[in-house]
Amino acid sequence: MTLRIGVLGASRIAENAIIGPAQELGHRLVAVAARDPLRAKAFADKYGVERVLTSYQDVISDPGVDVVYNPLANSLHAPWNLAAVEAGKPVLTEKPYARDRAEAARVAAAAEASGVTVMEGFHYLFHPAMRRVLELTGEGALGELRRVEVRMGMPEPAPDDPRWSLDMAGGALMDLGCYALHIMRRFGSPRVVSATAVERTPGVDERLDAELVYPSGATGLTTNSMVEQEHSFTLRVIGTHGEVAVPNFINPPADDGLTITIGDTTTVERVGKRPSYTYQLEAFAAHVELGAALPLDPADAVANMALIDETYVAAGMQPR
Numbered sequence: 199m200t201l202r203i204g205v206l207g208a209s210r211i212a213e214n215a216i217i218g219p220a221q222e223l224g225h226r227l228v229a230v231a232a233r234d235p236l237r238a239k240a241f242a243d244k245y246g247v248e249r250v251l252t253s254y255q256d257v258i259s260d261p262g263v264d265v266v267y268n269p270l271a272n273s274l275h276a277p278w279n280l281a282a283v284e285a286g287k288p289v290l291t292e293k294p295y296a297r298d299r300a301e302a303a304r305v306a307a308a309a310e311a312s313g314v315t316v317m318e319g320f321h322y323l324f325h326p327a328m329r330r331v332l333e334l335t336g337e338g339a340l341g342e343l344r345r346v347e348v349r350m351g352m353p354e355p356a357p358d359d360p361r362w363s364l365d366m367a368g369g370a371l372m373d374l375g376c377y378a379l380h381i382m383r384r385f386g387s388p389r390v391v392s393a394t395a396v397e398r399t400p401g402v403d404e405r406l407d408a409e410l411v412y413p414s415g416a417t418g419l420t421t422n423s424m425v426e427q428e429h430s431f432t433l434r435v436i437g438t439h440g441e442v443a444v445p446n447f448i449n450p451p452a453d454d455g456l457t458i459t460i461g462d463t464t465t466v467e468r469v470g471k472r473p474s475y476t477y478q479l480e481a482f483a484a485h486v487e488l489g490a491a492l493p494l495d496p497a498d499a500v501a502n503m504a505l506i507d508e509t510y511v512a513a514g515m516q517p518r
Contacts, residue, residue, distance in 0.1 A: 201265055202264040202265075203264070204229040204263035204287075205267050206231065207268075209269040209270070215321070218473065218476070219476040219480075223483065227246065229247065229248065229256075230257065231252060254278055254281070258282050263287060265287060269292045275292065275296055275297075276301045283314045290478075290482050291319060293318050294503060298507050301503075302499050306499060316499075318494055324474055324481050328447060330467065331433070335385060339439065340437030342416075343385055345417050345435075347436075348378035349420075349430065350375070350430070350432075350448075351423045351426035351430040352423070354426075362398060364400075370403045371506060374422040374424065381447075383502065385412070389508070390409075391512075393509050394407050403422075404424050405425065406510075407420065431449065432446070441458075444456055454469050
């Protein structure tokens with residue numbers, strides 16, 4: 199089956215997250231709408247989207263659209279995901295799932311009640327790099343878990359970028375830290391011990407770092423900054439017998455090497471440069487078409503938003 203995909207907005211992330219994967223896998227990009235009609239037309243012309251519609255609701259309601267991709271600003275994820283659920287259209291939504299735990303719970307409840315999938319786009323989880331990390335920890339090759347470190351940095355967005363807007367639910371923890379907390383939850387149920395933030399404007403963090411602890415006593419660290427010189431997305435998992443380091447878990451095509459140290463032996467494994475977004479759309483399509491299981495569900499999304507809220511509070515800030 200070829201999925202007919204409707205795109206909400208003409209966002210920067212769409213090229214990597216949906217356009218390229220859809221083209222590679224043979225799915226159709228059938229509709230797009232944006233606040234600026236001219237921008238929507240330029241987007242459609244550039245990427246071969248079949249038609250430009252007037253509004254997000256038009257995309258969702260279009261009988262020729264099978265599934266919806268939602269890369270809108272954070273504050274618009276939940277409202278338009280709910281609209282898609284109401285229309286019976288499965289959604290691949292960019293992270294974070296919502297603005298806070300309460301909003302995420304409303305989306306999750308609607309999705310579960312209607313049987314419509316709303317999958318949060320944590321694409322890294324579908325790539326062989328992360329599957330290999332989870333395999334190493336699951337089989338005990340690293341020994342007992344001792345520490346998880348996720349360090350994330352990116353160059354500063356433009357001043358008018360939605361990621362700097364409190365109303366749009368922006369901030370470093372929402373944009374970057376949601377990944378880090380999601381990764382940490384793959385290894386258990388950590389709680390936040392402490393967090394510190396640097397606010398760009400009241401309520402909007404340009405940097406937020408947090409220390410966490412697992413019930414076992416293992417610890418976690420997440421550093422998240424939107425004011426760095428370059429992109430950097432690293433993961434390190436340390437156990438009693440060894441450790442594994444992933445140099446770029448967000449963008450494996452840039453570096454697909456995993457450095458694994460067990461005792462005195464260090465090896466580098468190459469896991470392939472096929473984009474994680476392609477693996478993600480492949481899994482999402484198999485779920486929609488064939489009912490294949492997904493590694494993400496609404497309960498996971500709610501739990502992640504709850505930990506984001508907890509981290510903001512620990513940093514002396516209000517959740518979005």
